[in-house]
Amino acid sequence: MNPGKARGAASSRSFLSDQENVLRRVVSLLGLDDNVYEVLRLPERVIQVKIIVRSPGQGSRVFVGWRSQHNSALGPYKGGVRFHPSVSVDDVVALSMMMTWKNALAGLPFGGGKGGVRVDPRKLSVRELEELTRGYVRGIYKYVGPDEDVPAPDVYTNQQVMAWILDEYYRLTGRNAASVVTGKPKVLGGLSTRTYATGFGVAVVAREAAKRLWGTIEGKTVAVQGYGNVGYYAAKFLHEMGAKIVAVSDSKGGVFDSKGLDPEAVKRTKSSTGSVIYYRHVEKRISNEELLSLDVDVLVPAAIEHVITEENMSDVRAKLIVEGANGPLTEHASYFLSLRRHVVIIPDILANAGGVIVSHIEWMNNRIGNYITEEEALRILENKMSSNLAAVWKFWESELDPGKHTMRDAAYALAVKRVVEAMQLRGYM
Numbered sequence: 034m035n036p037g038k039a040r041g042a043a044s045s046r047s048f049l050s051d052q053e054n055v056l057r058r059v060v061s062l063l064g065l066d067d068n069v070y071e072v073l074r075l076p077e078r079v080i081q082v083k084i085i086v087r088s089p090g091q092g093s094r095v096f097v098g099w100r101s102q103h104n105s106a107l108g109p110y111k112g113g114v115r116f117h118p119s120v121s122v123d124d125v126v127a128l129s130m131m132m133t134w135k136n137a138l139a140g141l142p143f144g145g146g147k148g149g150v151r152v153d154p155r156k157l158s159v160r161e162l163e164e165l166t167r168g169y170v171r172g173i174y175k176y177v178g179p180d181e182d183v184p185a186p187d188v189y190t191n192q193q194v195m196a197w198i199l200d201e202y203y204r205l206t207g208r209n210a211a212s213v214v215t216g217k218p219k220v221l222g223g224l225s226t227r228t229y230a231t232g233f234g235v236a237v238v239a240r241e242a243a244k245r246l247w248g249t250i251e252g253k254t255v256a257v258q259g260y261g262n263v264g265y266y267a268a269k270f271l272h273e274m275g276a277k278i279v280a281v282s283d284s285k286g287g288v289f290d291s292k293g294l295d296p297e298a299v300k301r302t303k304s305s306t307g308s309v310i311y312y313r314h315v316e317k318r319i320s321n322e323e324l325l326s327l328d329v330d331v332l333v334p335a336a337i338e339h340v341i342t343e344e345n346m347s348d349v350r351a352k353l354i355v356e357g358a359n360g361p362l363t364e365h366a367s368y369f370l371s372l373r374r375h376v377v378i379i380p381d382i383l384a385n386a387g388g389v390i391v392s393h394i395e396w397m398n399n400r401i402g403n404y405i406t407e408e409e410a411l412r413i414l415e416n417k418m419s420s421n422l423a424a425v426w427k428f429w430e431s432e433l434d435p436g437k438h439t440m441r442d443a444a445y446a447l448a449v450k451r452v453v454e455a456m457q458l459r460g461y462m
C-alpha cells in the first residue's frame with residue numbers, strides 16, 4: 034500500500050459514505066429523529082474552483098479544487114486545505130463533515146470546513162505552487178474571512194502556503210486580517226506550536242490511553258505510518274515519553290528496528306534523501322503493508338484515509354490504534370477491530386484535534402492582539418487533549434456499551450449533541 038498513490042473514485046465515495054453511516058448511527062444512538070440526519074448530512078456550501086497555472090515551456094495547466102463548508106452552527110467554518118493528487122469533491126465534503134465534529138468535540142467556537150486541490154505539489158516549482166495557491170484563493174475569497182471561514186494547513190500544505198493565502202486575501206479584499214488563516218509563519222502572527230501541535234496531541238492521547246490500558250507508555254512498542262508533520266512529531270514526542278518507536282514509513286516504504294529508532298535521525302535522513310527508507314541503522318526495510326500488520330503495542334496511522342480496510346484488517350496486531358490521519362480505517366475495519374478483536378481505537382476527531390486546537394489559539398491571538406505565548410499554548414493543548422480523551426472514554430464506558438459501540442461512536446455522539454443543540458437554539462430544528 035502506498036499512501037501517496039492515487040485512489041479510485043470508489044474509495045472516495047466510500048470515505049464519504051462511511052462518514053454518513055457513522056452520522057446515521059449516532060443520530061439513532063442519541064435517540065434523535067431520522068430527519069436530524071438529513072439536516073446534518075449535507076454541507077451548507079461547496080465551492081468548485083478552476084485554477085490555471087502558466088509555466089514557461091509547459092503552457093497552461095488546469096487544476097481543480099474545492100472548499101466545502103459543512104456546518105456553521107457553532108461558528109465560522111474551520112479546517113485545512115490539502116493539495117493531493119487523488120483528492121475529490123467527495124473527500125473534501127467528508128473531511129469538512131469530520132471537521133464539524135472535531136471542532137465541536139474539542140469545544141471550539143468553530144463550524145467545519147475543508148478545502149482541497151487535486152495536484153501533486155511535489156511536481157510543482159515554488160513559483161507554480163504560489164500561483165496555484167493564489168488562484169485557489171481567488172476562487173474562494175468571497176466566502177472566506179475571520180468570521181466566515183478560516184483555512185489552515187493539511188496534507189502537503191505548509192506555513193508558506195498559508196502566508197500566500199493571507200496575502201492574496203489582503204490583495205483581493207483590502208483586509209490585512211491575520212485571523213483569516215491559521216498555521217502561518219510566526220512573523221505573520223503564527224505560533225510555532227502549530228507546526229507540531231497535531232503530532233504532539235497524538236502523542237498525548239496515546240500516552241493517556243496507554244496509562245489506562247497498561248499503566249504507562251514507557252517501553253511500549255510503536256509503529257508510525259506516514260512521516261510528515263503528524264507522523265514525525267508523534268514519533269518524536271512518543272520517543273521522548275519513553276515509548277520505543279520500532280517502525281516508521283512514508284509513501285516510499287518503511288524501516289523496522291526492534292531495538293528502536295531515533296525519530297530525529299530518521300527525519301534528517303528523510304530531509305536529505307527524500308525518504309525514511311534510506312535510513313541505514315535498521316534491522317530491515319519493510320513495506321507500508323507490513324508496517325500496518327506489525328506486532329506492536331501502539332499503531333499510529335498518520336498518512337491518509339482508508340489504509341486499513343476489509344482486505345488487511347485481519348492482519349492488524351496492534352493493541353491500541355491512535356488515528357493520526359483523518360479516516361485511516363474504514364468503518365468496517367474500525368468496527369471489526371474494536372468489537373471483535375478488542376483493539377482500542379482512538380478516533381481521528383479526538384486524536385488529531387491538536388492542530389485545530391492550536392489554530393484556535395492563533396486565531397484568538399490575531400484578533401485580540403494579546404498574545405498567548407508558545408509555552409502557554411502548549412499547556413492548553415496538553416490539558417485539552419487529555420481532558421477530551423477522559424470525557425470521551427467516560428461517555429463510552431458509562432453511557433454506551435463498549436462491547437457494542439466503538440470509541441468513535443462515543444466521540445461522534447458528544448460532538449453531534451453539541452451541534453444539534455446549537456442548531457436547535459438557532460432555530461433550524
Ligand code: GLU
Pocket residue numbers: 111112113114135183184185186187188215359385386388389390392
Ligand atoms: N487540517 C487539520 C485537521 O484536519 C487542522 C485544521 C485547522 O487547524 O483548522 O484537523
